[in-house]
Amino acid sequence: MAQVNPLYEHQRPRASARPAKAISVLLVDDHVLFRQALRHLLEAEPDIRVIGEAGDGRSAQQLAERFHPDVILMDISMPGVDGVTATRDLKAGIPNTKIIILTMFAEDGHVIRAIRAGADAYLLKNSESSKVIDAIRAVARGESVIEPQLATKLLNEFRRISEFREEETVAGLTEREIQLLRLVASGMSNKEIAAELSLAESTVKNRLSLLFEKLDVKDRTQAAIYALSHGLITRKD
Missing domain, CATH: 3.40.50.2300 (Response regulator)
Known part of the structure; x- marks a missing residue:
């Protein structure tokens, strides 16, 4: 009710x-x-x-x-x-x-x-x-x-699904974009990424928006799935 x-x-x-x-x-x-x-x-x-x-x-x-x-x-x-x-x-x-x-x-x-x-x-x-x-x-x-433990399950499931798909590449991404994607996939916040790359937090936010648009993903979770399925990060058992 x-x-x-x-x-x-x-x-x-x-x-x-x-x-x-x-x-x-x-x-x-x-x-x-x-x-x-x-x-x-x-x-x-x-x-x-x-x-x-x-x-x-x-x-x-x-x-x-x-x-x-x-x-x-x-x-x-x-x-x-x-x-x-x-x-x-x-x-x-x-x-x-x-x-x-x-x-x-x-x-x-x-x-x-x-x-x-x-x-x-x-x-x-x-x-x-x-x-x-x-x-x-x-x-x-x-x-x-x-939840972190649920994120692991989610990433593992999408990794399993991705094994049945045709191999894709990360062509078109710059080294800087790949680095940014890896930091996002590691669970870092915008503030932490900014400190890691010596950038302003607003700059990180803008670059992430452009990166997400380029990858056709809507959020950090999907970006992490993309990174994992394309071999940019490895699964931690």
Whole structure:
């Protein structure tokens, strides 16, 4: 069942202590106690505003279409419409809304399905609370987030798939672009890459945008997959 934060349903009569551009978040999980705990956690953050809750994918779609939240925290296993299906449908209709899968499932199949559906992040429910909060802020900035152990599974799966494809080359990439791609694939942030290459962080951001466009990838995860499948990095067992 969908629940709406009454403070979002109507304009607040008095000035709020929260920033004018607080990140609006929709919680989607069929466990009420978990949603309540998550709401309590997030509402302690001044730059995050919980605008509603839903206990299934269908209710999540209805609330998201009504309020267009910045970020949705989405469970996978729910009655009726599951989280992966809801993610796919929401991304088709409201592509600017970022979706974080927050689930107990760490199996490869669930991760792959969620990423293919358009999820911007994939976290486990046993993650530290600070990671969830950081992930909300990261996806709101347009970044992608995935648990390190899940990233390994994801990369291994795409590497397995790539073995059945025709061999491709990295023709057209400069040595500098290959170096940048390797640093991205290693998990470095823009700030860390800037320090490594002695560049301004804004320069790194611009170069990554051009590189991603050149490779026809949309984010760091896909760039890492590209680097691995083309032999620019090796898998660590």
